[in-house]
Structure formats: structure tokens, C-alpha cells
Amino acid sequence: MEDKNLKPNEFWPWVHERIKHWLEARRMLLVTFCELSNIEDFHDDDLAQGRLLQTFCQQLVDYISEGHFEIFEQLINEGHLFNDAEALASGKKLLPAIYALTDLILDFNDKYLATDDLSSVTIDLSNLGEHMAQRFEIEDNMVNILHSAHYQQALISKKPIN
Numbered sequence: 001m002e003d004k005n006l007k008p009n010e011f012w013p014w015v016h017e018r019i020k021h022w023l024e025a026r027r028m029l030l031v032t033f034c035e036l037s038n039i040e041d042f043h044d045d046d047l048a049q050g051r052l053l054q055t056f057c058q059q060l061v062d063y064i065s066e067g068h069f070e071i072f073e074q075l076i077n078e079g080h081l082f083n084d085a086e087a088l089a090s091g092k093k094l095l096p097a098i099y100a101l102t103d104l105i106l107d108f109n110d111k112y113l114a115t116d117d118l119s120s121v122t123i124d125l126s127n128l129g130e131h132m133a134q135r136f137e138i139e140d141n142m143v144n145i146l147h148s149a150h151y152q153q154a155l156i157s158k159k160p161i162n
Helices: 008-037 047-081 085-113 121-146 148-158
Strands: none
Touching: 008 047, 008 121, 008 148, 047 085, 047 121, 085 121, 121 148
16 A cells, blocks of 8 residues: 555555455465365376366465465554554564465475376375465464454544544
């Protein structure tokens, strides 16, 4: 967001819309993940399976990138704007776990960008699902701490002064 002089009640709705967009990307990622997980036998020469896997990998990278380069930054900015030192400290404590899970998740992407060998994709998807679930839980925690907690404050500061 360009304007650094926004008031909390102006910034909160903008961040909220960004989070909604990001969570929709998560939903689409999970839909594709479920489609992949429903495949019982992967075949190296099945083009449809390969395309679905590539679509999933792209969605995965896009989702992770949006979190790292936009959402988390805006959540931290919101914490500063609301002068919420406790939330900032709590949110910043969550980042190392998110980063560690990011590396594990991106390993999946790197592996399947570099190979057409799908022999271990079922096992890898299972492991990836566990990592994604852990990461989503931490992300949701971060959103609750650094965004949802400010909802009432944003509403109160919007009321006109008589």
C-alpha cells in the first residue's frame, strides 16, 4: 500500500481484503491438493496428471509468495499502526515456524519441477499435506493475533465524533 499516512480504520479494511484474497487462494490450493490426493496411481506418462501437478505447484508457490511478500508484511504493519506491541511480539515469534515449514513445502515444488518421476508423489503429497496443515494453523494464528484482534478498534475509530 502506497500511503503510509493511513489511519488504522482505513488500513484495517484494506488488509482484510488482501487476507480474504489470500485465503481464497488457499482454498483453491486445497481443492487442487484434494484432486491430486484422490489419484490412486500416478503414471509418469499421464499428461493430465502432470498438468494437474504443475498447476498445484504453481498455486503452492503463488500462495507461499503472497504470504511472505505481502500478507505477513501487512500484518506486521497493522500491528505497528495499532501500537500493539504484544501482538507484534507474538506474531514475530510465529515467523520462524512458518519459515521452516515453507522450506519443507517448497522442497516438494522443487522436486516435482525437476523430475517427471511420479513414483513417490503419493507419499510426498501425504507429507506435504501435514506440513501445509501445520503452516495454515500458524498462519491463522498470526492473522488472529495481528488482524482480527483489531476489528473492534477499527470499528470504534470509524465512529464520528459528536
